Amino acid sequence: MPRLEKKLQDWVSLEIISRDQARSILQHEEKTSSSSWIVYSFLILGAFTIGIGVISLIAANWQSISDVVKLGTDFFLLCGNAFWIYKSWDSGRRILLEVLLVLYLILCLASIGLISQIYHTGGKIYEALLLWSMITLGMALISKRSFSSFLWVSGFLIGLSTMLIDASFLQSLFGKNEIAVFMLLPLLSALFALLSQQFFSESRMMQAFIGWIFLTGICALVLLESSINIDNKTIYLSYLPTYIIAVLVAAGIFMSSSFQPSQRKILLWILALFLVSFHLPWLDIKSSVIYAGFTITILGLTAIYFANAKNQKVFQIFLFLIGLRFVVLYFQALGGLATTGLGLIASGVMIIGLVVCWNKYRNNLAQWAEEI
Amino acid sequence: MQSKKALVTALIIPIVVLMLLTVHKKYQLTLGKEVQLRITGYDPRDLLAGHYLTYTVEYDVKNICANVKGKAPGYICLEPKRFHLKKPAACKLFIKGICNRNRFEGGIERFYVPESEAKRLDKDVRSDKGSIVVMVTPNGKAQIKELLIEGKSWRAK
Numbered sequence: 001m002p003r004l005e006k007k008l009q010d011w012v013s014l015e016i017i018s019r020d021q022a023r024s025i026l027q028h029e030e031k032t033s034s035s036s037w038i039v040y041s042f043l044i045l046g047a048f049t050i051g052i053g054v055i056s057l058i059a060a061n062w063q064s065i066s067d068v069v070k071l072g073t074d075f076f077l078l079c080g081n082a083f084w085i086y087k088s089w090d091s092g093r094r095i096l097l098e099v100l101l102v103l104y105l106i107l108c109l110a111s112i113g114l115i116s117q118i119y120h121t122g123g124k125i126y127e128a129l130l131l132w133s134m135i136t137l138g139m140a141l142i143s144k145r146s147f148s149s150f151l152w153v154s155g156f157l158i159g160l161s162t163m164l165i166d167a168s169f170l171q172s173l174f175g176k177n178e179i180a181v182f183m184l185l186p187l188l189s190a191l192f193a194l195l196s197q198q199f200f201s202e203s204r205m206m207q208a209f210i211g212w213i214f215l216t217g218i219c220a221l222v223l224l225e226s227s228i229n230i231d232n233k234t235i236y237l238s239y240l241p242t243y244i245i246a247v248l249v250a251a252g253i254f255m256s257s258s259f260q261p262s263q264r265k266i267l268l269w270i271l272a273l274f275l276v277s278f279h280l281p282w283l284d285i286k287s288s289v290i291y292a293g294f295t296i297t298i299l300g301l302t303a304i305y306f307a308n309a310k311n312q313k314v315f316q317i318f319l320f321l322i323g324l325r326f327v328v329l330y331f332q333a334l335g336g337l338a339t340t341g342l343g344l345i346a347s348g349v350m351i352i353g354l355v356v357c358w359n360k361y362r363n364n365l366a367q368w369a370e371e372i
Numbered sequence: 373m374q375s376k377k378a379l380v381t382a383l384i385i386p387i388v389v390l391m392l393l394t395v396h397k398k399y400q401l402t403l404g405k406e407v408q409l410r411i412t413g414y415d416p417r418d419l420l421a422g423h424y425l426t427y428t429v430e431y432d433v434k435n436i437c438a439n440v441k442g443k444a445p446g447y448i449c450l451e452p453k454r455f456h457l458k459k460p461a462a463c464k465l466f467i468k469g470i471c472n473r474n475r476f477e478g479g480i481e482r483f484y485v486p487e488s489e490a491k492r493l494d495k496d497v498r499s500d501k502g503s504i505v506v507m508v509t510p511n512g513k514a515q516i517k518e519l520l521i522e523g524k525s526w527r528a529k
Contacts, residue, residue: 063486063527071394075387082383089379108386115390119397120424120516122479135389138382168443168470 004029043099044147051106055113067118074111081107098145105151108136124166129159141203153192153208157216161185173238179223180238183278186217187245187271194252214302217274218321221298224278225291239278246275266305273298292329296322307366315366323354401517404509405465407450408520409480411502423490424482425497425519428475429504437471446471447512448478459512468512480506483519489526496521 008022017025054077081104088097112128115121133156140152164174164181174181193209200206253259253267277294285291303318330350411427433453437446440457447456449463455476460466469478483504485493496502505518519526 060487063489075391078387078390082387085383086379089376104383104386108390111386111390112393115394115397117424117484119394119401120480120483121397122477122482131389135386138378138385142379142382168445168472171443 040095040098040145043095044102047099047103048106051103051110054107055110070114070118074107074114078104078107078111094144098143098148101139101143101148102151105136105139105148108132109155124162126159126162126166129155130163133159140205141200143204146204146207149204149208150211153205153212157185157189157212160188173241174235177235177238179220179227179278180235180242182216182220182223183239183274184242184245186213186220186274187242187249189213189216190249191245191252194249194256197256197258217298220274221277221295224281225288225295228281228286228288228291242275242278246271260308263305263308266301266308270298270301270305273301288332289329292325292332296325296329299325312366316362319358319362319365323358326354327351397515400509400513400515401507404507404513406517407465407506407508407514408503409506410500411497411504412500423487424484425490425493425502426482427497427502429478429480431467431476436476437474440471440474442473444471445469446476448476450508465508466512467506467508467514469514478514480504480514480516483516485519485526493519493521493526496526 005026008017008025011017012019012022081100085097085100085104088100109128109132112132116123116128133152136152140149143149161181164170164184165178189209189212193206193213196203196205196209250268250271253264253271259267273294277291277298280291280294299318299322303315303322306312306315306318327350410430410432412430431448431450431453433448433455436448436455438455440446444457446469447458447460447463448454448467448469449456449460450465450467451463454460454463456463456466457471459468467478467480469476471477493502501522503520503523504516505520506514506516508514
């Protein structure tokens with residue numbers, strides 16, 4: 001807020017706005033966003049900590065407490081939390097409601113852990129996560145803030161990806177081919193994001209899935225680049241699900257009315273380049289520069305997409321990632337130089353040069369991308 | 373704005389499903405036939421559910437999961453003792469599981485224990501003093517009922 005006050009004072013002194021307007025802006029800002037965000041963040045942190053505490057208590061597996069008491073207490077907590085959510089819904093206290101939703105989500109997961117502990121089920125972690133995702137989907141859809149949705153989507157996607165790698169019934173398809181699974185994950189996230197936009201537009205699910213597209217996409221590209229020199233036996237069948245999902249995502253991009261024609265083109269190019277980059281090992285291409293070229297192009301197109309969608313913050317994050325990849329590429333290509341004094345000076349000059357260029361041209365770049 | 377009905381449904385579903393899961397697990401313990409099997413193993417920790425013993429169950433059956441690549445379903449017939457890759461039609465009592473790189477997993481390879489008891493039980497299990505009591509349903513689903521140390525419940529010190 002002090003930063004805003006300083007800016008408002010500047011604008012008043014430059015006669016851009018009147019003193020009354022400055023006062024009105026300040027009053028409005030004090031009432032809304034930032035303070036509630038801080039409160040919300042701390043309350044979520046508190047709820048999260050309580051949830052972890054409950055899980056730790058369960059994990060301690062106290063011998064002196066009978067199973068019936070443990071289960072009874074657990075269901076009492078669940079019911080109490082559910083009732084409190086119901087009451088908060090009635091009273092219209094949105095922040096409290098969101099905090100209770102987060103707590104409820106974690107308590108449900110802890111309850112699965114408790115049942116697993118008491119009955120010694122030999123289940124896998126992905127089975128617990130997928131069961132949790134199924135039973136708590138409704139809660140994630142009700143939430144109007146990002147954290148509950150992001151928590152749910154994280155649990156669901158981690159469960160799904162672990163299942164793809166670990167489940168015995170998928171062994172004939174994926175055969176522990178992690179690269180194929182990582183290639184599939186951003187596309188699955190994209191498909192779920194498109195479905196969420198279509199069917200649950202009021203919830204925050206779409207934003208959470210979009211977040212995971214980029215998290216898993218970047219992880220997939222890093223994994224691909226780091227495994228260039230590992231001779232993996234290519235299991236062609238494991239790529240089949242990716243092709244099917246890619247076709248569905250492409251169809252979704254075509255049919256969705258929320259993209260402009262230029263945005264559609266960019267997204268389809270990103271999709272195509274992403275798929276091609278994962279097929280470079282099939283052609284026995286081992287040059288790190290070619291892989292880096294694909295990564296930088298994908299990141300660049302994504303930055304252009306976000307600038308075009310008028311999302312300046314994400315645009316700048318991707319510009320930063322491109323810069324970072326360039327620096328890594330420099331060390332990959334000319335790594336030996338960095339061990340010499342002259343090489344270090346050249347590296348430093350290059351980093352400073354990149355930062356200066358980025359600072360100088362970012363606005364022009366954003367404007368150009370917006371106008372595409 | 374969703375209706376209140378949707379909220380109530382979303383709140384009730386997890387509680388009902390978790391209750392049904394609890395009842396199902398409890399009910400499974402009353403089904404089938406009780407079997408005692410020897411075990412050997414070690415003590416890792418589960419992030420979600422805490423300390424547990426994990427062990428190899430000694431089925432006293434030859435060629436378990438032999439020649440199985442990757443993961444595939446498997447069946448251990450307990451009466452008469454024999455391993456099968458397909459559901460054994462003539463077997464009266466069998467455990468259904470998964471062959472994972474020549475190791476049979478019947479879903480009974482872990483037993484949750486209190487943190488304070490973990491060390492003692494780990495030592496006992498490593499010394500081949502342990503066995504588990506499992507309930508085996510007619511369709512081959514096995515569920516642990518009790519951990520025995522030298523033939524007695526682990527709770528009896």
